[in-house]
Amino acid sequence: MTNRHALASLALLLALSAEAKAPRLTLFIAVDSMGSDVFLRMKPRYKAGFDKVLREGAFFPVARYDYAETVTAAGHTTLATGANPWRHGVISNKILNRATGKLEPIFTDPNHPVLEAPPAIEDSSPAALKAETLSDRLTLFTQGKGKSISIAAKARAAIAMGGKLGRAFWFSEATGKFVSGTYYLKELPTWVKAFDDKKPADQWFGKEWALIDNPKTYEGEDDRVGESDWYGLGKKFPHPLSGGQPQPGPQSYSALASSAMFNELTVAFAKAAIDGEGLGKDDVPDLLSVSFSSVDRTFHLWGPYSWEMQDQLLRLDRAIADLIAAAEKAAGKGNVLVVISADHGGANVPEQWAAAGMEGHRLSPVELEKELDKELTAKATGAHFVAAIEETDLYLDQKAIADKKLDLATVRRAAAASLAKNPWVELAVSRDDLWGPDPSPGYLPALRAGFFAERSGDVLFITRPFTVLEVEPAGTSHGTPYAYDNEVPAIFWGKGVKSGTFAGPIRVVDIASTTAALMELGEPAQSEGSARDAAISGR
Numbered sequence: 001m002t003n004r005h006a007l008a009s010l011a012l013l014l015a016l017s018a019e020a021k022a023p024r025l026t027l028f029i030a031v032d033s034m035g036s037d038v039f040l041r042m043k044p045r046y047k048a049g050f051d052k053v054l055r056e057g058a059f060f061p062v063a064r065y066d067y068a069e070t071v072t073a074a075g076h077t078t079l080a081t082g083a084n085p086w087r088h089g090v091i092s093n094k095i096l097n098r099a100t101g102k103l104e105p106i107f108t109d110p111n112h113p114v115l116e117a118p119p120a121i122e123d124s125s126p127a128a129l130k131a132e133t134l135s136d137r138l139t140l141f142t143q144g145k146g147k148s149i150s151i152a153a154k155a156r157a158a159i160a161m162g163g164k165l166g167r168a169f170w171f172s173e174a175t176g177k178f179v180s181g182t183y184y185l186k187e188l189p190t191w192v193k194a195f196d197d198k199k200p201a202d203q204w205f206g207k208e209w210a211l212i213d214n215p216k217t218y219e220g221e222d223d224r225v226g227e228s229d230w231y232g233l234g235k236k237f238p239h240p241l242s243g244g245q246p247q248p249g250p251q252s253y254s255a256l257a258s259s260a261m262f263n264e265l266t267v268a269f270a271k272a273a274i275d276g277e278g279l280g281k282d283d284v285p286d287l288l289s290v291s292f293s294s295v296d297r298t299f300h301l302w303g304p305y306s307w308e309m310q311d312q313l314l315r316l317d318r319a320i321a322d323l324i325a326a327a328e329k330a331a332g333k334g335n336v337l338v339v340i341s342a343d344h345g346g347a348n349v350p351e352q353w354a355a356a357g358m359e360g361h362r363l364s365p366v367e368l369e370k371e372l373d374k375e376l377t378a379k380a381t382g383a384h385f386v387a388a389i390e391e392t393d394l395y396l397d398q399k400a401i402a403d404k405k406l407d408l409a410t411v412r413r414a415a416a417a418s419l420a421k422n423p424w425v426e427l428a429v430s431r432d433d434l435w436g437p438d439p440s441p442g443y444l445p446a447l448r449a450g451f452f453a454e455r456s457g458d459v460l461f462i463t464r465p466f467t468v469l470e471v472e473p474a475g476t477s478h479g480t481p482y483a484y485d486n487e488v489p490a491i492f493w494g495k496g497v498k499s500g501t502f503a504g505p506i507r508v509v510d511i512a513s514t515t516a517a518l519m520e521l522g523e524p525a526q527s528e529g530s531a532r533d534a535a536i537s538g539r
């Protein structure tokens with residue numbers, strides 16, 4: 001080999017080894033309530049961040065959740081762990097506390113409350129998390145040198161993505177500030193205090209959420225059947241953000257957290273984290289997980305087809321461009337990996353489905369609970385056997401049943417049989433029969449993947465397609481195994497990503513695997529997914 005050739009090979013080798021390093025900064029973005037349906041419908045209208053990652057990245061239009069109870073805490077935990085709830089344990093947003101007989105947020109931890117907040121039963125620590133997250137993996141892999149920060153308006157989203165070893169921050173609608181928990185920190189870092197001291201949420205008080213584009217470009221009507229009116233926001237644009245109050249307070253903070261304006265606040269806080277923590281500054285990989293929570297609130301209040309949801313995604317498109325630019329500024333162009341997905345999709349407003357000719361139906365869990373309790377206790381006067389219904393979980397009052405000297409499994413099976421007779425219920429099964437034959441057209445495996453014995457209900461059930469289990473008289477929800485709830489997009493962009501659109505469905509559990517492969521970490525411990533080679537350039 002001549003000297004010239006040797007030098008050329010050395011240069012190539014050096015270039016390759018620089019190329020082969022893991023991304024300095026990974027942005028792991030979850031959009032709360034962005035199903036494939038709504039994302040694809042809006043696709044032609046993206047001009048900023050979404051447009052960029054779709055053109056240059058690897059796009060999987062459909063990633064499916066394996067389990068039935070498609071809600072925020074479960075979805076974020078599955079995105080972060082590559083596991084289903086039967087392994088990670090985060091089956092729902094709330095579970096029954098058998099000691100008190102009350103539903104509690106799943107990340108409630110009396111030993112580790114929210115920092116500098118009065119005692120409350122609320123999400124505050126990852127104690128309930130039973131699986132390793134990408135955040136934990138990174139921290140262990142880099143022996144603590146790689147930083148992991150997670151941010152969301154909702155505590156349950158931030159906690160799920162932060163795992164046991166990262167640090168999670170979320171927005172308190174009681175105080176209008178970003179907070180954390182004593183699990184993570186003794187006191188808030190200087191950059192968080194500095195951010196909060198400027199009272200950024202108060203700056204939106206007295207302002208309104210107006211359309212970002214020409215009204216002619218929005219599909220359908222602004223005011224539709226079944227839309228909600230909460231926190232003084234009203235049903236039509238422009239939406240006042242003052243919560244109907246004379247000064248900033250919990251009502252105006254909730255109004256803000258339900259509006260598309262909150263995306264800007266989330267990005268501002270994420271940028272403060274990048275600067276404050278020095279993310280992306282060296283070759284040790286860092287992870288910044290961000291969940292855009294207000295999209296979900298907008299979805300619940302006005303529905304997936306609303307002008308509000310359209311405006312949310314148009315504004316999110318810009319917010320994501322802004323966030324990617326900040327990450328590239330910190331880590332350098334070519335050193336950033338971006339992953340975007342969602343924790344679940346969502347149902348249309350049932351009255352709008354019905355008007356369109358589908359079997360849209362609004363089913364109140366409270367009514368369902370009452371009916372069932374009446375039937376179950378027909379021979380046990382004065383007793384109440386139903387403790388609570390939370391999405392697909394029906395909890396029975398085991399103590400009340402024992403007091404009446406009844407066999408628990410018999411009562412569970414009776415409850416399942418009674419629920420199954422309801423015309424709006426597709427399938428109901430006692431936990432005793434969960435591993436038996438599937439009486440439904442193939443939905444039982446989705447209940448199994450979401451079952452965690454010490455936390456799940458006594459009876460598991462799934463409503464009929466187009467039936468929305470919702471206690472409110474307006475708005476809509478999610479939480480079923482149907483495509484509108486369980487299909488979300490998955491996008492990978494940046495370092496190590498091979499671009500392309502891959503139309504065939506993947507599993508949501510593949511997202512953590514693919515991210516781990518791109519970050520060159522190895523899989524989270526209980527991962528059920530497989531890295532999608534199609535998205536990986538291999539360099």
Ligand SMILES: [Zn+2]
Nearest residue numbers: 033072296300
């Ligand atoms: Zn939701």
